[in-house]
Amino acid sequence: DIVMTQSPDSLAVSLGERATINCKSSQSVLYSSNNKNYLAWYQHKPGQPPKLLFYWASTRESGVPDRFSGSGSGTDFTLTISSLQAEDVAVYYCQQYYSIPHTFGQGTKLEIK
């Protein structure tokens, strides 16, 4: 199995400041034949289903604010929120869909400082 490790486990950021969440995979999730990284990011708020933010590591899902960005390739990926808003408080997960099983990171809890 590909192990996905997120850092940090929790993060407190002031409103308007930048938040950065890292995700590292135990092996590359870059498929050489199409040069795509099989990596997705989700936002999960209590009482709601998770919401897809990015797929192919950096393709923003429709409706996701542009203060969110996804980057990285191979084994190292980053989710950045450029200016934290109150509604961004949530748990964020990365997931690889390169190989079975499609494993998730352990989650990063983002709070307001």
Next chain:
Amino acid sequence: QVQLQESGPGLVKPSETLSLTCTVSGGSISGSYWSWTRQPPGKGLEWIGYISYSGSANYNPSLKSRLIISVDTSKNQFSLNLSSVTAADTAVYYCARDTYLAVWGKGTTVTVSS
């Protein structure tokens, strides 16, 4: 816009089979992959498996011996059957579309208890 809705019993006895159905509305089940994911209480997300509209399935190896995912294109539904359940299978179960889980159902809570 495609919407998904999980349905099934909220309480299952240990050793019995957990059966859930996901109904797809606002679009056809054909042409996509359909997934199941769960979240045990206080824990993170766990990928269960997915099935194509044509019926080809892939399962989490940790569940494979107990798991069957099936699709019924005539009803625009896909289903999960997990046998020999224990308390460790207590979770919120979500169905979703695509391998990168683009659209999610609201989730259904399943408790395994006698």
